[in-house]
Amino acid sequence: xxxxxxxxxxxxxxxxxxxxxxxxxxxxxxxxxxxxxxxxxxxxxxxxxxxxxxxxxxxxxxxxxxxxxxxxxxxxxxxxxxxxxxxxxxxxxxxxxxxxxxxxxxxxxxxxxxxx
Ligand code: HEM
Numbered sequence: 001x002x003x004x005x006x007x008x009x010x011x012x013x014x015x016x017x018x019x020x021x022x023x024x025x026x027x028x029x030x031x032x033x034x035x036x037x038x039x040x041x042x043x044x045x046x047x048x049x050x051x052x053x054x055x056x057x058x059x060x061x062x063x064x065x066x067x068x069x070x071x072x073x074x075x076x077x078x079x080x081x082x083x084x085x086x087x088x089x090x091x092x093x094x095x096x097x098x099x100x101x102x103x104x105x106x107x108x109x110x111x112x113x114x115x116x
Contacts, residue, residue: 001056001057001058002058005052005058008048008051008052009048009052011044011048012044012045012048012049012052014044015041015042015043015045015046015047015048015049016041016045016106016109016110018037018038018040018041018044019038019041019042019044019045019077019106020041020106020110021037021041022035022037022038022041023038023102023103023106024103026099027103032093032094032096032099033084033088033093033094033099034081034084034085034088034094034098034099034102038081038102039081039085042074042077042078042081045074046074046078049067049070049071053067063116066112066113066116069112069116070109070112070113073105073109073112074109076101076105077101077102077106077109080098080101080102081102083098084098084099084102
C-alpha cells in the first residue's frame with residue numbers, strides 16, 4: 001500500500017513537471033501561449049492529487065487545510081488555462097495577465113506542498 005501511494009506521489013510529481021515544464025518552454029521561447037501539454041500536466045497532477053487526498057489508512061494525518069488550498073489554486077489554474085486557450089483561439093495570443101499567473105500559481109502549489 002505504501003509503495004502504491006509512493007507511485008501515486010511520483011505520478012503527481014510528473015504532472016507538476018509536465019505543467020510547469022510546458023509553461024517554462026513557452027516563457028523561454030517567447031511565444032507565451034497556452035499549450036495542450038499544460039492541460040495534460042494539470043489533469044495528471046489533479047487526478048493523482050485527489051487520489052493522494054483520500055485516506056489511505058497509512059500512518060500520518062492529512063493536512064486538509066493544505067490540501068483544500070492546493071485544490072482551490074488548481075481550480076484557478078484550470079480556469080486560467082481554459083480562458084487563455086479560448087482567447088488564444090480567437091485572437092492568436094494570450095495576455096500576460098493570464099500567462100504569468102499560470103506558472104506562478106503552479107510554483108505556489110509546489111511551494112505549499114513542500115514548505116507548509
Ligand atoms: C498544480 C497543482 C499542484 C502542484 C504543482 C502540486 C505539487 C506537489 C508536490 C511538488 C508535491 C510533493 C511534496 C513532497 O513530497 O514533499 C505534492 C504532494 C502532495 N499533493 Fe500536490 N500539487 C498540486 C495539486 C494538488 C491537488 C489538487 C491535491 C489534492 C486535492 C494535491 C494533494 C497532494 C498531497 C496529498 C500531497 C502529499 C503526498 C505525500 O504524502 O507525500 N496536490 N504536490
